Amino acid sequence: xxxxxxxxxxxxxxxxxxxxxxxxxxxxxxxxxxxxxxxxxxxxxxxxxxxxxxxxxxxxxxxxxxxxxxxxxxxxxxxxxxxxxxxxxxxxxxxxxxxxxxxxxxxxxxxxxxxxxxxxxxxxxxxxxxxxxxxxxxxxxxxxxxxxxxxxxxxxxxx
Amino acid sequence: xxxxxxxxxxxxxxxxxxxxxxxxxxxxxxxxxxxxxxxxxxxxxxxxxxxxxxxxxxxxxxxxxxxxxxxxxxxxxxxxxxxxxxxxxxxxxxxxxxxxxxxxxxxxxxxxxxxxxxxxxxxxxxxxxxxxxxxxxxxxxxxxxxxxxxxxxxxxxxxxxxxxxxxxxxxxxxxxxxxxxxxxxxxxxxxxxxxxxxxxxxxxxxxxxxxxxxxxxxxxxxxxxxxxxxxxxxxxxxxxxxxxxxxxxxxxxxxxxxxxxxxxxxxxxxxxxxxxxxxxxxxxxxxxxxxxxxxxxxxxxxxxxxxxxxxxxxxxxxxxxxxxxxxxxxxxxxxxxxxxxxxxxxxxxxxxxxxxxxxxxxxxxxxxxxxxxxxxxxxxxxxxxxxxxxxxxxxxxxxxxxxxxxxxxxxxxxxxxxxxxxxxxxxxxxxxxxxxxxxxxxxxxxxxxxxxxxxxxxxxxxxxxxxxxxxxxxxxxxxxxxxxxxxxxxxxxxxxxxxx
Numbered sequence: 001x002x003x004x005x006x007x008x009x010x011x012x013x014x015x016x017x018x019x020x021x022x023x024x025x026x027x028x029x030x031x032x033x034x035x036x037x038x039x040x041x042x043x044x045x046x047x048x049x050x051x052x053x054x055x056x057x058x059x060x061x062x063x064x065x066x067x068x069x070x071x072x073x074x075x076x077x078x079x080x081x082x083x084x085x086x087x088x089x090x091x092x093x094x095x096x097x098x099x100x101x102x103x104x105x106x107x108x109x110x111x112x113x114x115x116x117x118x119x120x121x122x123x124x125x126x127x128x129x130x131x132x133x134x135x136x137x138x139x140x141x142x143x144x145x146x147x148x149x150x151x152x153x154x155x156x157x158x159x
Numbered sequence: 160x161x162x163x164x165x166x167x168x169x170x171x172x173x174x175x176x177x178x179x180x181x182x183x184x185x186x187x188x189x190x191x192x193x194x195x196x197x198x199x200x201x202x203x204x205x206x207x208x209x210x211x212x213x214x215x216x217x218x219x220x221x222x223x224x225x226x227x228x229x230x231x232x233x234x235x236x237x238x239x240x241x242x243x244x245x246x247x248x249x250x251x252x253x254x255x256x257x258x259x260x261x262x263x264x265x266x267x268x269x270x271x272x273x274x275x276x277x278x279x280x281x282x283x284x285x286x287x288x289x290x291x292x293x294x295x296x297x298x299x300x301x302x303x304x305x306x307x308x309x310x311x312x313x314x315x316x317x318x319x320x321x322x323x324x325x326x327x328x329x330x331x332x333x334x335x336x337x338x339x340x341x342x343x344x345x346x347x348x349x350x351x352x353x354x355x356x357x358x359x360x361x362x363x364x365x366x367x368x369x370x371x372x373x374x375x376x377x378x379x380x381x382x383x384x385x386x387x388x389x390x391x392x393x394x395x396x397x398x399x400x401x402x403x404x405x406x407x408x409x410x411x412x413x414x415x416x417x418x419x420x421x422x423x424x425x426x427x428x429x430x431x432x433x434x435x436x437x438x439x440x441x442x443x444x445x446x447x448x449x450x451x452x453x454x455x456x457x458x459x460x461x462x463x464x465x466x467x468x469x470x471x472x473x474x475x476x477x478x479x480x481x482x483x484x485x486x487x488x489x490x491x492x493x494x495x496x497x498x499x500x501x502x503x504x505x506x507x508x509x510x511x512x513x514x515x516x517x518x519x520x521x522x523x524x525x526x527x528x529x530x531x532x533x534x535x536x537x538x539x540x541x542x543x544x545x546x547x548x549x550x551x552x553x554x555x556x557x558x559x560x561x562x563x564x565x566x567x568x569x570x571x572x573x574x575x576x577x578x579x580x581x582x583x584x585x586x587x588x589x590x591x592x593x594x595x596x597x598x599x600x601x602x603x604x605x606x607x608x609x610x611x612x613x614x615x616x617x618x619x620x621x622x623x624x625x626x627x628x629x630x631x632x633x634x635x636x637x638x639x640x641x642x643x644x645x646x647x648x649x650x651x652x653x654x655x656x657x658x659x
């Protein structure tokens with residue numbers, strides 16, 4: 001059996017358990033305005049927190065006892081992960097977040113587009129950039145002119 | 160025939176130029192997202208939610224419904240020609256349909272799925288027309304306790320019955336319920352789980368969650384794990400003619416598929432996977448050409464395709480009559496109703512009859528448009544499959560970030576989008592279903608308010624859920640859906656072990 005896979009399963013389970021613990025602890029901070037039914041804004045959070053914690057604990061136990069049940073058999077796929085692609089796409093989204101308010105929607109999105117395409121293995125940088133500029137400009141014009149949504153123009157205020 | 164009268168008035172509204180236009184846009188977009196791998200109807204509707212908040216609700220909902228059932232038509236094209244199901248409901252179509260395409264019979268495969276989808280969609284719409292008023296009559300007698308019970312049943316069936324592991328499904332459901340808790344409690348005005356971040360006071364927008372899970376998470380997963388394999392697009396000559404023998408072998412599977420798909424859609428056990436698999440199994444048993452199964456049998460395409468369309472239409476019965484979403488897409492459509500201050504349910508049939516019946520009437524029209532779009536024009540859609548993967552996913556992420564940012568022009572929503580995208584990536588990696596998150600997040604706050612209303616009426620007496628027969632019966636059923644399948648599996652395993 002693939003031991004590394006079980007480490008990931010265990011981590012996911014513990015993450016769920018942690019969220020459950022957070023919900024249970026933080027629910028105590030919700031101001032209790034007692035309505036006459038006796039069920040205030042804390043009851044459902046306690047229920048959900050318990051559910052999350054129980055599911056997390058059960059999944060963690062299964063991860064320790066030989067892995068989760070009924071997992072699809074694609075260890076071959078998962079053994080060959082392309083983390084460079086993961087990093088490129090993540091960088092694209094984070095850059096978009098940083099740039100959008102400052103450089104504007106169009107420039108930030110062109111950067112995102114080119115990085116994602118690169119992450120998917122494209123080596124045709126010029127083609128990607130041209131497609132990006134056309135698509136993003138069209139989307140910008142449709143959304144700001146036709147649907148009157150406001151998007152930051154940034155460094156291209158003439159558009 | 161009150162329903163017939165209402166339906167005719169609905170047609171009067173649905174046939175206005177504006178609403179015809181929305182319907183046409185909806186089914187066209189639906190076919191497109193069905194054809195494109197990596198985009199589904201839930202994602203498409205979520206992305207359109209912010210952009211449509213200011214247009215007329217009737218037109219917008221006609222468009223959203225069109226996207227939903229249109230995607231079922233388009234999905235089969237991808238499964239047949241590419242063998243990568245665009246939708247989970249078309250996995251079965253991908254088996255026999257792709258084999259038919261490999262044997263040079265792509266045309267008849269595409270034709271039997273398009274015509275079968277039309278037959279099933281139309282029959283299911285008729286069933287929806289007849290059944291909805293009956294369900295509304297029952298639902299009008301529901302109080303908060305009954306509503307809460309029915310919602311719990313929807314929770315358990317969406318998370319525990321579908322999918323490989325009930326435990327992972329329920330974990331996903333609770334995660335969705337947690338997301339739904341965030342923000343200001345509507346009944347007391349108290350902030351919950353906002354971590355002191357003012358942006359979280361309004362709660363997390365469902366657009367961010369749906370787009371994060373379906374677009375960002377999926378893109379990260381495909382790029383990291385699946386990008387090394389290349390898809391092979393089957394040749395398709397352009398003719399979609401069916402021979403007399405194809406017709407003779409298709410019509411019965413269409414009808415049987417419809418009969419299977421519609422009830423599965425209407426039950427809170429939504430989702431089209433089960434009826435498509437059942438339909439495939441039945442056609443395989445009943446066929447006069449068993450030797451063709453596994454090599455590309457037309458019955459194996461006709462039946463499941465009809466089943467998945469009928470079930471998509473069927474899920475609109477609980478959505479419209481009870482306000483109960485049973486699939487991720489139905490949950491997003493519910494969010495669309497809420498965006499206009501509308502709450503689907505029996506009262507909607509009384510307060511907004513023109514909207515409801517125009518929506519139902521639009522589905523008869525939409526199915527005809529879809530038949531035209533998918534038979535003579537199928538060649539155009541096939542061209543979409545030629546878009547190189549890097550450009551397709553880059554485009555998906557542009558629209559994903561645009562949708563999230565456009566909500567309130569805040570970089571915080573992009574951060575949230577990425578974090579939820581990471582969660583979606585992990586869920587995809589470890590085979591945790593996503594639909595329960597969406598359903599839990601949207602239905603959770605409604606379930607909580609029904610629960611609190613029920614207790615307010617009973618003055619805090621919890622036994623109200625056990626003493627009222629309908630509520631108690633439905634809750635018992637919900638408990639059984641969680642308890643019985645694992646027990647059943649254990650008994651079956653023990654029997655198998657004894658036999659061996």
